[in-house]
Every structure is written in structure tokens, then in C-alpha cells.
Amino acid sequence: MAVSLSLNGKDLSLDVPDDMPLLWAIRGVVGLTGTKFGCGMAQCGACTVHVDGQPIRSCITPVSAVSGQKVTTIEGLQGKAAQAVQAAWVRLEVPQCGYCQSGQIMSATALLTQNAKPNDADINAAMNGNICRCATYQRIRAAIHTAAKSLQG
Amino acid sequence: MLGRIDTSSTASRRGFLAGAAAGGAALVVAFHWRPAKAQMLTADGALAPNAFVRIGKDNSVTVFAKHLEMGQGAHTGLATVLAEELDADWASVKVVAAPADGKVYGNIDWGGTVQGTGGSSSIHNSWMQLRKAGAAARAMLVAAAAKSWNVPVGQVKVERSVVSLRSGKHATFGELVELAAKEVPPTDPPLKDPTIFRLIGKQTPRLDMQAKSTGTAVFAIDQRIPDALVAVVQRPPLFGAKVASFDAAKARQVPGVVDVVQVPAGVAVVAANTWAAIKGREALAVTWDDSAAEKRDSAALMASYRELAAKPGTVAKTAGDAAAAIMRSARTIEADFEFPYLAHAPMEPLTCVVRLSADSCEIWAGDQFQTIDQINAAKAAGLPPDRVVINTLFAGGSFGRRANAASDYIVEGVTIAKAAGKPIRLVWTREDDIRGGRYRPMYFHRLRAGLDAQGNIVGWQHRIVGQSIVAGTPFEGGLVKNGVDATSVEGASTLPYGIPNLHVDLHTTQVGVPVLWWRSVGSTHTAYSTEVFMDELAHAANKDPVALRRGLLARHPRHLAVLNLAAEKAGWGKPLAKGKGRGIAVHESFHSYVAQVAEVTVDDKGKVTVDRVVCAVDCGIAVNPDVVRAQMEGGIGFGLSSIFAEAITLKGGAVEQSNFHDYTPLRIEQMPRVEVHILPSTQPPTGVGEPGVPPIGPAVANAIFAATGKRIRTLPLVSQGVQVS
Numbered sequence: 001m002a003v004s005l006s007l008n009g010k011d012l013s014l015d016v017p018d019d020m021p022l023l024w025a026i027r028g029v030v031g032l033t034g035t036k037f038g039c040g041m042a043q044c045g046a047c048t049v050h051v052d053g054q055p056i057r058s059c060i061t062p063v064s065a066v067s068g069q070k071v072t073t074i075e076g077l078q079g080k081a082a083q084a085v086q087a088a089w090v091r092l093e094v095p096q097c098g099y100c101q102s103g104q105i106m107s108a109t110a111l112l113t114q115n116a117k118p119n120d121a122d123i124n125a126a127m128n129g130n131i132c133r134c135a136t137y138q139r140i141r142a143a144i145h146t147a148a149k150s151l152q153g
Numbered sequence: 154m155l156g157r158i159d160t161s162s163t164a165s166r167r168g169f170l171a172g173a174a175a176g177g178a179a180l181v182v183a184f185h186w187r188p189a190k191a192q193m194l195t196a197d198g199a200l201a202p203n204a205f206v207r208i209g210k211d212n213s214v215t216v217f218a219k220h221l222e223m224g225q226g227a228h229t230g231l232a233t234v235l236a237e238e239l240d241a242d243w244a245s246v247k248v249v250a251a252p253a254d255g256k257v258y259g260n261i262d263w264g265g266t267v268q269g270t271g272g273s274s275s276i277h278n279s280w281m282q283l284r285k286a287g288a289a290a291r292a293m294l295v296a297a298a299a300k301s302w303n304v305p306v307g308q309v310k311v312e313r314s315v316v317s318l319r320s321g322k323h324a325t326f327g328e329l330v331e332l333a334a335k336e337v338p339p340t341d342p343p344l345k346d347p348t349i350f351r352l353i354g355k356q357t358p359r360l361d362m363q364a365k366s367t368g369t370a371v372f373a374i375d376q377r378i379p380d381a382l383v384a385v386v387q388r389p390p391l392f393g394a395k396v397a398s399f400d401a402a403k404a405r406q407v408p409g410v411v412d413v414v415q416v417p418a419g420v421a422v423v424a425a426n427t428w429a430a431i432k433g434r435e436a437l438a439v440t441w442d443d444s445a446a447e448k449r450d451s452a453a454l455m456a457s458y459r460e461l462a463a464k465p466g467t468v469a470k471t472a473g474d475a476a477a478a479i480m481r482s483a484r485t486i487e488a489d490f491e492f493p494y495l496a497h498a499p500m501e502p503l504t505c506v507v508r509l510s511a512d513s514c515e516i517w518a519g520d521q522f523q524t525i526d527q528i529n530a531a532k533a534a535g536l537p538p539d540r541v542v543i544n545t546l547f548a549g550g551s552f553g554r555r556a557n558a559a560s561d562y563i564v565e566g567v568t569i570a571k572a573a574g575k576p577i578r579l580v581w582t583r584e585d586d587i588r589g590g591r592y593r594p595m596y597f598h599r600l601r602a603g604l605d606a607q608g609n610i611v612g613w614q615h616r617i618v619g620q621s622i623v624a625g626t627p628f629e630g631g632l633v634k635n636g637v638d639a640t641s642v643e644g645a646s647t648l649p650y651g652i653p654n655l656h657v658d659l660h661t662t663q664v665g666v667p668v669l670w671w672r673s674v675g676s677t678h679t680a681y682s683t684e685v686f687m688d689e690l691a692h693a694a695n696k697d698p699v700a701l702r703r704g705l706l707a708r709h710p711r712h713l714a715v716l717n718l719a720a721e722k723a724g725w726g727k728p729l730a731k732g733k734g735r736g737i738a739v740h741e742s743f744h745s746y747v748a749q750v751a752e753v754t755v756d757d758k759g760k761v762t763v764d765r766v767v768c769a770v771d772c773g774i775a776v777n778p779d780v781v782r783a784q785m786e787g788g789i790g791f792g793l794s795s796i797f798a799e800a801i802t803l804k805g806g807a808v809e810q811s812n813f814h815d816y817t818p819l820r821i822e823q824m825p826r827v828e829v830h831i832l833p834s835t836q837p838p839t840g841v842g843e844p845g846v847p848p849i850g851p852a853v854a855n856a857i858f859a860a861t862g863k864r865i866r867t868l869p870l871v872s873q874g875v876q877v878s
């Protein structure tokens with residue numbers, strides 16, 4: 001069954017089983033690999049993408065559930081908040097192995113889009129679903145604050 | 154990952170792998186890989202003065218990294234060392250992974266013939282090698298410029314990839330490439346005085362940040378090659394079980410499934426995409442022969458370890474007469490510690506991509522043991538090792554998991570590609586990872602000490618019970634001495650404190666659970682038991698824990714210096730509010746010295762929050778200070794994660810955990826504020842990937858004691874009813 005959706009601004013029709021998680025469709029069928037597999041059960045956030053701007057875990061979201069919706073992956077991430085987040089990530093040297101960081105950046109960008117000035121509790125709430133096994137958390141927190149400041153300009 | 158044999162002997166540390174895997178004991182001689190003159194230029198016209206650097210006509214400086222980048226910052230560190238002596242412009246420096254070649258890229262700390270990353274040795278073993286490589290390239294560029302300008306070499310300066318004279322005359326590296334290629338690389342080029350370093354010890358930006366902040370960094374799971382299929386493997390539910398029979402009929406009906414093949418590891422489902430492979434695996438019906446499988450519960454195993462601890466073990470270290478001294482002492486303190494199996498759980502589950510032909514094998518992986526994996530892959534493919542090409546990609550973490558002597562996931566990939574007759578990408582799911590074994594072993598420790606009437610420690614006995622990491626591997630010959638696996642006792646047998654009577658012994662157990670080094674190896678448990686026990690002794694002797702340690706570290710100035718620095722920066726001794734506590738621990742691993750002070754809050758309900766950690770580190774010259782800080786922060790988080798809630802437990806031999814819902818890593822809300830202080834040093838650099846891990850567990854446990862009077866001697870904390878937030 002073909003599922004139609006918009007991925008990073010492009011309309012696509014994917015001929016995949018309805019129950020295939022969006023993650024595997026993005027990685028395996030479309031071939032965009034910035035979105036990562038970490039657990040497959042909504043525990044780690046490595047697979048975070050935006051659906052109509054909201055962060056979701058693509059590993060447990062069937063492709064059919066996003067039919068007709070706008071999906072954004074790290075490859076298609078745009079806008080002021082995203083730029084501020086990515087710039088802060090580079091400047092504060094947040095990543096270590098880097099594997100979790102697409103998901104972290106997707107979650108952080110969604111947070112800043114909704115809340116221009118998050119405090120530490122807001123950051124905990126928005127980012128607690130994103131595991132970083134390298135434990136780069138201190139820098140993730142600092143980079144979100146830095147990005148927020150740069151957005152206020 | 155790789156422990157050392159003996160801290161006092163670098164010779165044995167360096168030698169332990171010689172002969173283990175590659176058969177040669179020769180150290181890499183600095184420049185035996187110098188290319189013949191004709192090859193001094195690459196096909197695309199770049200200067201190739203040695204195996205570690207290429208200088209392009211476009212001014213690019215490309216450093217060949219012999220070590221895996223798995224998050225620890227090795228690529229940036231290696232490039233910094235070379236670029237420093239080359240006087241390269243950091244903005245033009247790139248790093249690529251070197252091919253697998255033990256002769257050229259062997260780890261000098263391991264004897265120089267085996268290429269691999271571990272034991273926090275990347276910078277340590279490469280330090281002089283890369284300084285010389287950079288300096289030799291610089292000398293050739295200088296000689297070429299001097300000749301063409303007809304001046305003595307002494308008048309030529311180099312700065313940021315530009316060679317110049319006082320007069321203002323100048324040329325870029327790129328412009329000099331062809332002339333420099335006519336020069337003979339010096340074998341012993343002069344090296345800089347460290348006081349004039351421009352990159353080392355400064356803030357050289359990490360080279361992998363852009364790729365890792367945009368989703369463009371390529372890990373093995375992302376590597377795409379033509380016609381490759383995806384494989385997942387159904388492995389046995391018990392360690393040591395084997396496939397008896399299987400029915401693949403239903404699996405083959407799953408859309409996308411292409412093949413089902415039996416391999417030594419289990420039954421592999423090969424499919425067009427990962428989802429199909431996973432669905433196909435779910436549809437498999439496998440009957441297992443578990444007659445030789447490990448079927449014990451971990452609780453029963455621990456009980457048997459405890460029983461064993463009643464009897465003397467094989468002596469790992471003895472000085473004076475600890476038993477007699479304790480017998481005569483005014484007071485005896487005894488404590489037992491229990492440590493669970495731990496999974497590495499790197500964020501990127503194990504993955505490799507394999508393409509086989511009749512006479513070649515090409516592998517893409519976050520490869521940590523290149524030449525060992527090359528040999529094992531060759532065996533599995535039925536080819537000579539030199540027909541195996543290894544492309545080392547970024548690894549999404551490892552913590553030791555990708556460095557195993559059996560090359561488990563690599564061999565799986567090769568055997569599946571061979572059986573399926575197709576290029577494949579092998580993907581482990583998180584369940585495969587958590588249940589897949591090769592854990593940090595489970596250990597039981599018993600410590601006894603005697604105090605005299607003044608509270609001095611007069612004797613110390615330490616007994617360790619657990620599996621050997623290296624038994625049955627090629628590392629056994631080098632790391633097991635007189636029946637003692639050095640990685641089981643390191644940190645205990647190397648106790649730095651000046652205690653006159655010391656005895657450390659070991660029971661090595663036989664259990665069918667595969668085990669492996671796990672970030673900081675023996676120190677993951679010995680630092681905990683020794684440093685918590687020191688705190689117990691301080692309390693029993695009514696002494697301050699820092700003062701007690703200070704008095705016993707007279708002969709270990711580097712331990713003492715980090716201890717003092719951490720204590721000072723943490724405000725040791727300053728009063729804390731009720732419900733808060735401070736704890737300290739100091740530990741050396743891989744020749745780096747780290748002390749940490751943890752501050753915790755324990756609320757009315759007993760919930761523990763680690764508020765702040767102050768860390769002092771002496772790792773010799775800090776090549777990239779920000780990477781050192783990052784590794785301390787990450788090591789602290791990784792260590793905290795393990796003591797809070799991580800444990801692999803067995804029921805009837807089966808692993809009870811399966812994914813991040815029941816094997817629960819640290820999350821952002823649990824991460825304390827970490828402050829890192831680096832001791833200035835002129836000593837050669839030592840590692841930072843692992844040494845940040847060991848002290849955090851005991852520092853937190855000691856802080857919890859200070860706040861509550863509760864001693865935690867069994868990990869993880871949650872198993873003791875301690876809630877963490």
C-alpha cells in the first residue's frame with residue numbers, strides 16, 4: 001500500500017507495508033540516514049523527527065500514521081531555531097560519538113521553537129527522552145541555553 | 154580497555170600483545186615506512202612524506218588516524234599532535250581513518266604490530282610517532298623552500314602552513330609540495346620545545362563537530378553499498394546453546410525477506426531492509442540445543458562467589474604479612490562488595506557491512522581492533538588476511554564492546570555474506586545488544602583491614618572473585634601472570650596507599666557468560682571497593698577522608714596532587730545543609746590520575762540527587778583541554794549511569810533485561826553539574842577516555858554515607874532500594 005507524505009518539503013509516495021515504522025522507511029526506503037536507530041521502542045530518542053513541527057519517535061510510528069503529514073528529519077531541518085541549536089552544538093562541542101545527536105538536535109529545536117527561553121526544568125522535560133550514552137548532557141543543556149540566548153539576539 | 158600488566162613496568166605493558174595476535178615482537182621503528190622516493194607524491198600530486206600525513210597542492214593537510222574515533226576525540230587529538238610539529242594551519246587539517254595495517258599503524262603501547270584502540274592509549278602511544286611524522290614533513294618543506302630561495306634552512310620560518318623569510322618572501326605548503334617531494338625525509342627531525350606549542354594545550358576545535366551536528370557523519374549502520382541486503386540474527390536464548398533445527402518457512406513469506414541462512418552465531422534472516430529482516434526473524438521457529446548452555450541464576454552465582462571468598466585465592470600482590478598485622482590490630486573492619494554484570498550498550502548497536510568476492514573481503518565498521526578483526530574475518534572468509542580491507546568508520550560509542558578478540562560481530566557479518574552470497578549489512582537490535590553477552594564481569598570483593606590504637610591502617614586484605622576477561626583469548630599469554638588476570642585486580646593490586654602489610658588475591662571463576670573489558674576495565678570495580686573501604690576506615694578511625702588519604706600518598710605525588718586540587722576546588726570541609734553530603738575518591742588508571750568530589754542531596758524520602766561533581770585530572774600534557782574536559786564529563790556520566798541502575802541479571806541462564814526500559818542509562822535530568830580542573834603538566838600525555846569513570850561511583854557512595862550514614866556495598870543503587878533522580 002502506498003503512503004503519501006511530505007518529507008523535508010518533498011512530496012513522496014512510499015510503497016511499504018502500513019505497519020513499517022517511519023524510521024525504517026526513512027532510512028531504508030528513502031535512504032536518509034541522519035535519523036538513527038537506538039532502541040526501536042521509544043526509549044532513547046535517537047530516531048526523533050518532526051511531524052508537523054512536533055517531535056515524535058519514528059521507530060514506533062507506523063508510516064501509515066503520518067500519511068498526508070509533513071515530516072522533517074535532520075537533513076531537512078531549517079529555520080532560526082535549528083540554526084541556533086546547531087551552531088551552539090558545534091561551538092560548545094556537544095557531540096562525542098555523535099550517534100544520538102540528530103535526535104538531541106531535533107528535540108532541542110522543537111523545544112526552542114515552542115519555548116524561546118526554557119529553564120533547566122523545561123530542558124529536562126523536553127530532553128529526558130533522549131539518551132546519550134556518552135553522557136554529553138551537561139553540554140546539551142548549556143548549548144540549549146546558548147542557542148536560546150542567540151535567538152533573543 | 155586493555156589493562157596493563159603492571160603499572161611499574163611500561164616495558165611489559167608495551168610488550169604484552171607482542172606475539173599474541175600477530176607473531177612479531179618488534180617495535181615499530183619510527184620511520185621504516187618511509188616511502189621510496191618515487192612514491193613521495195601520490196597519484197593526485199599530494200606530498201606523502203610518511204604514512205601519517207598527505208599535503209595537497211590545495212594546501213590541505215590530511216592526517217591518517219590509526220585509531221578509531223568512537224567519541225573520545227582521538228581523531229582531533231592525533232591530528233593536533235601532527236599538525237603542531239608541522240606548523241599546519243588548523244583550518245586546513247582533515248582526518249581520515251588509516252587502513253588496517255599492523256606494520257605501519259600498530260599500537261606501540263601493545264608492541265607495535267597490532268592495530269587497535271583501547272586502554273586509553275591512542276594519544277599516549279602516538280605522541281612521539283606523530284610528532285616525528287609532522288616534524289619530518291615540515292623539515293622537507295623547509296628544505297625545499299631554502300633551496301629554491303637559496304638561503305640556509307635556519308632562515309626559514311613556518312607558520313600556519315606558510316613558509317616564509319624575514320624579507321616577506323613566502324610560499325604556501327601547497328606551492329612547495331612538488332619541490333618538497335624531492336627531499337629525503339629526515340629520520341630524526343628536531344622536535345619543538347613544548348613551551349612554543351601553538352596547538353597542543355590550546356583550544357583546537359574538534360574536527361568532527363559539523364558532521365555530528367548535521368546528521369552527516371557516517372556510521373556503519375549508515376554505510377550504503379550497491380546490492381547490499383540487511384541481516385539480523387536470531388541468537389541463542391542461553392549462552393552456549395546452539396541451533397538444533399529451525400523452520401524458516403514463515404520467515405521466508407515475510408515481504409522483503411530474501412534468504413534465511415544458518416551461521417555459527419545462529420540463524421540469519423537476510424532481507425531488503427531492516428524492518429523486513431526484523432519481521433522475518435520474528436517469524437522464525439528455532440529449536441535450540443541447550444545441553445551445554447549456562448543455566449545458572451546470577452543470584453546463585455553471586456552466592457557461590459561469596460562462598461569462594463572464604464578461601465584464599467591466587468596471590469596477585471603481597472607485601473609484609475597482612476593476616477598477622479590484622480590479627481594483632483586493635484580493630485578489624487571487614488566489608489563485602491557485589492558488582493553486577495554490565496552491558497556496554499553503545500548508542501549505535503553493533504553493525505558491519507561486508508562485501509565478499511572470490512578473492513577479497515571488504516568490511517565497513519566502527520572497527521576498534523583492525524588487524525585482529527582482519528585476521529578473524531580472513532579465517533571466516535577463507536582468505537589470507539591481506540585480502541581483507543577494513544574501512545574504519547565513526548563508531549557510535551563502544552566503551553570496549555567493539556574490541557573483542559573473537560571479532561564476534563565482524564565474523565558474523567562475514568559468515569552471513571558468505572552463506573547468502575550477497576553483500577550484507579548486519580544490524581544488531583538493542584535487544585541483541587543487551588542480551589548478547591561480553592559483559593563487564595560480575596564480581597564479589599571482600600576487604601579486611603586492621604587499625605591500630607591510633608587509627609593507622611596496619612594491614613589490608615583484598616579478595617576478588619570473578620571471571621577472567623582475557624582467559625581463552627590471544628591476550629591471555631600477556632595479561633595472565635601466575636594465574637592472575639591483571640585486568641581482574643588492577644586498581645587493587647596497585648593500591649597506592651602506603652600500608653605496610655598488603656595482600657590481594659583472586660579467585661577466577663568459570664561461568665559460561667562471555668565477558669569483556671568495559672570502559673576502565675578492572676578499575677570499574679576495584680576503584681569502588683577500595684575507595685569506599687578507605688572511607689569506611691576513615692570513619693572508623695574518626696579521621697577526615699581527605700586527610701587520611703593525604704597521609705598515605707607521600708610516595709604518589711600525582712595521586713596527591715589531584716586529590717588536593719579536587720578537595721580545594723570542591724570546598725572540602727565547608728559545612729553543607731542537612732540532607733547533603735560530600736564524598737571523595739581518587740584513582741589512577743591507564744597512567745592518568747583522577748580525583749572527584751561528589752555532592753549529593755538525599756531528600757526526606759531517601760531519594761538521591763547528585764548535585765555537583767568536581768573533578769581534577771592529571772593526564773600529562775593535555776593535548777586538547779576541551780576534549781579532556783568532555784571525557785571527564787562523559788566518564789562521570791557513564792560511571793554514574795552504571796552505579797545508579799545498570800545491571801544484567803540472569804534467570805535460569807537467560808538475561809532478564811532486553812532494552813533501555815529495563816537496562817536504564819543515565820538521562821539528562823540525572824546529570825550533575827560537573828567542573829573539571831586539569832593539572833598543568835610537562836609529562837607525556839596519557840589517556841582520558843577511561844580514567845574519568847572509576848572515581849565517580851565511590852565518590853557518590855561516600856557522599857551518600859556522609860549524608861545518611863548508609864553504606865552502599867552492592868551495586869547498582871536501585872537494587873539496594875535507593876531511589877535516584
Ligand code: FES
Nearest residue numbers: 038039040045059
Ligand atoms: S530508536 Fe526510537 S526512541 Fe530509540
Ligand code: FES
Nearest residue numbers: 097098132133134
Ligand atoms: S554523543 Fe554518543 S550517544 Fe550521545
